[in-house]
Amino acid sequence: MRTIVAPEPMRVPATPEVIDYVIANGTPPDKVQSDLIKRTQEMFGQQAGMQIAPEQGALISLLTRLTGARRAVEVGTFTGYSSLCIARALPADGHLLCCDTSEEWTSLARDAWQQAGVNDRVELRIGPAIDTLRTLPSEESIDFSFVDADKVGYAAYYEELLPRTRSGGLLLFDNVLFAGKVLGDSPEPNPAALREFNRALAADDRVEVSMLPIADGLTIARKR
8 A cells, every 4th residue: 555645834944035025025114113123223232133023013913903902912012113013003092001111112112102193002011011910900801912021921921911811812922932942952941931831822722822933933822
């Protein structure tokens, strides 16, 4: 009996040329976003790597709109690129709560929100995000969340956000591949925490999960 070997799915390596092509053939950064990328690089150097990739921003905006989100939460704002993508996709009376610990980083975010005309939709709270999340009402009122903060805190943020998320709401987690270090057995705190978080999230029957190899890895979880 002849053995039939199924073909491997087609996968394109994420070369710089492919990434440039993806950005060019999606919704590209506009002037406010492009200026924010440039200012972040000029002011914060290597730390600018914490800013999400443009192709992630386009996806985040699209998912926010597709969800019909009115109430959103962001954990880890940095200089505001991702919050700008979320806020612009909310209706005029929508609300985005941003959690961060740095006045310096978020000063750029405030400027970007003002330039984009969405500052009235954004509430920024400076302080430990876990404390901020624990003060939120317990009802299921959140439509969309984006988590891009300290990786060892992901599990705790998730357990605060999920009960407050409506059925059908989305929770996104950035850097879940952590430069590929989650594939090995690195004892470093961040990849070790992400390995455990990724396993637990995939096994959680409260959500449907898809992990995408976009940028540094992005997980999308939909509450059942």
